[in-house]
Amino acid sequence: MYDVIIIGAGVSGSAVARELSRYKVNACVLEKEEDVCCGTSKANSAIIHAGYDAAEGSLMAKLNVEGNQIMPELSKELDIPFEQCGSLVVCLDEASLPNLQALYDRGVKNGVEDLEIITDKARIREMEPNLTDEVVAVLSAPTAGIVCPFHLNIALAENAYTNGIDFKFDTEVESIEPIEGGWKLETSQGAYETRYVVNAAGVYADRFHNMVSESKIHITPRRGDYFLLDKNAGKHVNRTIFALPSKYGKGVLVTPTVHGNLIIGPTAVDIEDKEGTATTREGLDELSKASLNVKNLPMRQVITSFAGLRAHEDHHEFIIRELEDAPGFVDCAGIESPGLTSSPAIGKMVAEILREKLDLDVNPDFNGTRKGNIDLDTLSKEEKAALIEKEPAYGNIICRCEMVTEGELLDAIHRPLGARTLDGIKRRTRAGAGRCQAGFCTPKTMEILHRExxxxxxxxxxxxxxxxxxxxxxxxxx
Amino acid sequence: MKEYDIVIIGGGPAGLAAAIAARDNGSESILILERDKELGGILNQCIHNGFGLHTFKEELTGPEYAARFTEQVEKYKIEYVLNTMVIEISPEKVVTAMNREEGLFDIQAKAIILAMGCRERSRGALNIPGYRPAGIFSAGTAQRLVNMEGFMPGREVVILGSGDIGLIMARRLTLEGAKVKVVAEIMPYSGGLKRNIVQCLDDYGIPLKLSHTVIEIRGKERLEGITLAAVDDRGKPIAGTEEEYSCDTLLLSVGLIPENELSGAMGVVMNPVTSGPIVNESLETNVEGVFACGNVLHVHDLVDFVSEEAAAAGKNASNYVKNGEQKPNGREIILEGTDGVRYTVPSTINPERMEATQIVRFRVGNVYKNCYIGVYFNDERVLHRKRMVMAPGEMEEIKLEKEKLLLHPDIDRITIRVEEA
Structure with missing residues (x-):
């Protein structure tokens, strides 16, 4: 019997696993997909929010600000790309200024530092030359940032794994029954028993919650369509540009990514299908709204579009607690935006619940740091040369759009919890994520997966x- | 640092022909850098015939056509390295490349010939909504899998786009045992060669639906089906015309894009119409001593024309190394396409420096029947050539005579137009 089973190897489940690995514990993560980071965690805005959005006093607000504060240090420990580029909320008309002020006030109450409302147009233009000329004011949040959601999720899981947490993939939980001293989980790969369950199942969290509790919750998959633009367009804005919800509608954001692309999105459509990640014509058309805030968006540079599902709980609040009517079952549900930002804080909060309940001892062998993937494209000429001399596979380019080498693919495959699929390779190395969208590298990547x-x-x-x-x-x- | 007179980026048809022409012109110090494991480029996966009718007056397969050139390269002992990716070219013509054996290395060139070819437009550029399952391939990727590795990418196939690779793959996959259900083209005309429509679709009973596009993609893991719809003259789907097709494979043959990331990074200025460099009559870019040819310059229809163009680039690069940049009494005539002519290669022409005859290549933006190509020196029409049909899928050319241009010292602009009868 495990001490803890975590359902879901998304960013929440993986953050919980990593924080839990600080303790001596027999724990396992069950994931229905073949890899970590396959659901909500892989398809989002890749943003570290400052924390002025969530309602004052909410758990969302608390964990958002905490997560934001943890991220700089965590990104160093896990050696993942993170940039504190800041964000702006754009106000386009005088009548909406009170709404901008309200965001500022809420942010201050939530504990967000360095917020500022800027009305000096020259200064705004200097910060963001491509903002629309209609801009009246912006709310600047220098603590906001951007992160690679894949690497954050993968690094958290890998670090948890190397510190002793099991991961089982292609293992879908089908039912949960209370047993003496814990729970029995029937899965697509047989039964598992555990003292505690952590329900970090994203859009499926209501299904598992409702299997064990009379106090039902309901999660709506809220689909968001996105455009990803070529790296040529990545410097169109320097920060994350949010629209201030206004008479023009809720609006979509425009943001650079840590890899130098530009993201436009998301839309927001409530759907029933928890696997409904298909983009729609209407959704993609709606993304043109981004041009209300940012001018001259180079839409011809779109290299792909995708849709993600936010796990929207009816009360728009994170549910993180042991259930009163199901002791031993800990929810980590309703983790929608700012879930990615909050994930490190969510991990700590859930691990603390478990430590207390299970009376866990500190794991003396815990090592919270890891060396991230080598990204050849970011190295100097001298560093590249030295690396290839040591390991010739780093001299063999597989993906020419993103300049990814065979050496980087081998790393991605052979690291703990390594890649086994084309998408797994893509999320870890960016091979196939560039402008030709895997046209050239697909046969080569397949060959390497086959061989290795x-x-x-x-x-x-x-x-x-x-x-x-x-x-x-x-x-x-x- | 190693030094060469001419470094050629790419060992496909363009790079090979350029190298041979440079050697024929007397250049000894030539290096070809090729990223793949053999010379020949995309020709190696084009195992169908139809290559070389213009150049060799016979029908060859792609590998046979490539062999004519690689054999000559071997005979001339022109140096080349394989499995080598160029990662940067400086404006001072230092080429930085990498491979397994030599690691990262720099080469100083006196002249550079850009011959990197092109890539296929992907699904993302089309914004087709739906899931992102396995089973959606660009036609060229499928061609490589089938022709070079012997794998079937699918059993039931729909092809979007009627570019030549898509048409060729319709036949190829049929011969390998797949069912190709339909080829859909969003434009009211095909983007490919007429002969390919006849030989690859008509001969196999594969329908071509013009003014149709894919509006939905079904299947989350592997493709399960798509929906086609007719489009109006603005390319927007027309409600009520939807037709569902079950298929496990969607091939995209929706256009080729010259691969100019290296060129752009070194300061070469591009023509937004072709996505290739703007070049003068020597096929030289705005960066002195840097030439371009083949599909990196503009996408060609026939490889024969690539070879011809690349040979000119090779000779010009060789002359540049021998003589340095020749800047004669700087009269640059601007060449431009209007009224249906989308672009011209080259973009400028210098009558002093040009050869006795200059080929100007261009494409038209629509299908034109019983029309004329008009060539104007300033406002004076000097050519009025009847054409039964011109189509965007086929490259056109005219020739300019040096003698004539020298007789008109006042010309500053040459315009090529489509003129309706």
Missing amino acids: LGIPMTEITKSGGDSQLLVGYNKDRI
């Missing part, structure tokens, strides 16, 4: 399950 993991070519998948890329051999049906 012994997976037959016809069994290599894009993203696990039935997502095989090839169906057979030439003329095999003739």
Whole structure:
């Protein structure tokens, strides 16, 4: 019997696992997909919010600000890309100024530092030359930032794993029954028993909660469509640019990414299907709203579009607590935006609940630091040369758009909880994430996965399950 | 640092022809840098025939056509390195490249020929809504998988876009045992060669639906189906025309984009119409001593024309190394396409420096029947050539005579137009 089973290897579950690994504990993460970071955590704005959005006094507000404060240090410990580039909320008409002021006031109450309302247009233009000329004022939040959500999630999980937490993939929890001293989880890969369950199942968290509790919750998948633009467009704005909700509607954001792309999105459409990550024509058309705040958006530079699902709980609040009518079952539910920002704080909060309940001792071998992936593209000429001399695979470019080498693919495959699919490779190395969208590197990446993991070519998948890329051999049906 | 007179970026048809022409012109110090494991570029995966009709007056397959050039490169003992990626070119013509064996290294060139080719437009650039399952390939990726590695990417195939690679793959996949259900083209005309429509679709009973596009993609893990719809003259889907197709594969053949990230980073100025460098009559870019040819300059329809153009670039680069930049009494004539002519290569022409005959290549932006190509020296029409049909999928050319241009010292602009009958 495990001490703790965490359902879901998204950023919340992985953050909980990593914080839990500070203690001596027999714990396991069950994930229905083939990899970490496959649901809400992989498709979002990749933003570290400052913390002025959430209602004063809410858990969301508290954990947002805490997560924001943890991120600079955490990104160093885990060696992942993070940039405190700041954010602006753009106000386009005098009538909405009180709303901007309200955001400022709420932020101050939430404990957000260095907030400032700027009305000096020359200064605004200097900060962001591509903001619309209609801008009346902006709320500046220098503590906001951008992060690679894949690397954050992957690094948290990997660090948890190297500190002793088990991970089981392709393992979907089907039912949860109370047993003596804990819970029995029936899964697609057999039964597991545990003293405590952490429900970090994203859009599915209501399903598991409602299996064990009479006090029902309801989570709506709120779909958001996004555009990702070429790196040529990445400097169009320097900060995350939010729209101030106004008579023009809620608006969409425009932000640089840590890898130098530009993201535009998201829309917000409530749907029923918890797997409904298909973009829609209406959604993609709506993204043109971003041009209300940012001018000359180079929409011809779109290299891909995608949709993510926010796990919106009816009360728009994080639910993080042990259930009163189901002791031993800890919810980590309703983790929608600012969930990515809050995840380090969520991890700490849940781990503290578990430490207290299970009376856990400190794990003396815990090592919270890791060395991240080598990203050749960020190294100097001398560093590159030295690396290739040591390991020639770093001299062999596989993805020419993102300049990713065979050496980086080998790292991604052979690291703890390594990549096994094309998308797994992409999230770890960016091979296939560039402007040709994997046109050139797909056959080469497949070849390397085949060679390194012994997976037959016809069994290599894009993203696990039935997502095989090839169906057979030439003329095999003739 | 190693030094070469001419460094050629890319060992595909353009790079090979440029190298051979430079050697024929007397250059000895030439290096070809090729990223793949063999010379020949994309020709290696084009195992169909139809190459070389203009150049060799016979029909060759892609690898056969490439072999004609690689054999000559070997015979001439022109140096080349394989599996080598150029990662940077400085305006001072220092080429930085990397490979497994030599690591990261710099090469000083006196002249550089850009011959990196192009890439395929991806689904993302089209904004087709829906899921992102496995089973959506660019036509060229599928071509590589089938022709070079022997794998079937799918059983039931829909092809979006009627570019030549898509048409060729419709036939290829049919021959390998797949069912190609339809080729859809958003434009009211095909983007490919007429002969490919006949030989790759008509001969196999594969329907071509013009003015149609994919509006939905179904299947979360592997593609399960798509929805086609007719589009209006602005390219917008027309409600009520939706047709569902079940398929496990969607191939995209929706355009090629010259790969000029290296060129742009070194300061080469691009033509927004072609996405290739702006060049003068020597196929030289705005960066002195840097030449461009083949699909990195503008996307061609036939490889024969790539070879011809690249040979000119190779000769010009060789002359540049021998003689230095020649700046004769600087009369640059601007060449431009209007009235249906989308662009011209080159963009400027210097009558003093040009060869006796200068080929100007261009494409038209629509299908034109029974029309004329008009060439104007300033406002004076000097050519009025009848064309039965011109289409965006086929490259056009005219020739300019040095003799004639020298007779008109007052010309500052040459315009090429489509003129309706």
